[in-house]
Amino acid sequence: MSDTKNVILAGVGGQGTILISKIMTNGLIRAGYDVKQSEIHGMAQRGGSVSTQVRWGSRVYGPVFGEGEADILIALERMEAVRYAPFLKPTGIAVINDYAMDTLTTASGLEEYPAGCVEAMQKEFATIVLNAEEIAAELGNPKCMNVVQFGACCDVLGTPEIDWEEVVAETVPEKFRELNRKAFRAGRAAAKEKAQA
Template identity: 50%
Template sequence: MCNVKNVLLVGVGGQGIILASKVLSSGLIDSGYDVKMSEVHGMAQRGGSVTTQVRYGEKVYSPIIGKGQADIIVAFERVEALRWLEYLKPGGKIVINDYAIPSATVLSGKEAYPENIIEKMEAKYEDITVIDAANEAIALGNIKAQNIIMLGGLIKSLGIEEINWDKALKDNVKEKFVELNMKAVKKGLESGVKEKAL
């Protein structure tokens, strides 16, 4: 079982997390891995929490990742990173989108959006990659490409760049968006290269 990798993707409804997970799973399956994926939508339609769990390796028996077991957490939104940190295993990796989506309670003024989330996480965790996926996606011409930029950062962090991700995109994305998403993966791979300054 030690060869199984546990990937937890977390964010907010409408961020394209499930699509990113499907592309990831598709690429891994095509490369011969056994893959199990589970989705938890929550209040996805209303900007609530969405998570997907992807486990891959030679043989995977369950799609569920327990607390303290995730090799990597990919957070598409800052607060969601905080919400799911207890699932990260010691020495695990974090890929975080430097992006805020205020919840209904924040928007109503009932609570404040937490400050300095990324700085606090960088102080506590060694292996953290921060990606400004929103601005990178806007530069590509479509803010919705954030999810695939984050997927690129995940691919880089996992060291699975050799997989045919163009094929995985073609198999899962509408034809008119394939070229944009290919550029987004490349942008994410480049973003994932950055080392944290000492």
């Protein structure tokens, strides 16, 4: 039986989805896992959907998996959580940033942003929901929202042997290390608090 784990990360262009997958990949490789990563940028420059897939285990044969195969979905935006929900196994876990970003069509008034995205996910899957943007803003920089979100998901990755905070610090530019350490810790603490509630 395969020990491969599959994670899909989803967000909107500019949210830092690819940075999170890079942090994850760096940590897993250093821990000795065979790791494969793929990226789908979409219309990233225009606020379009962005997703990446990360797979790891003792032996991984390809970077891409299909619908119903993800163990974990990490969504940086709530509508993106719903968009990529078909990739989750029924037993999968969704880590959702309760945050909405206007798309081109919603910003222009051509369509309305859908209501009930988080609630729909909670009905179908085990979820961890937090407002990473709010937490990042409290730290003084909303741009570290992605690392807050990564902190929230790190315990469900099932890799306690990896010092994820150190991996974050080594992956981000030096001038942002302390901010991202704080962001990681804040996200991890928020997820633990939600789990105990």
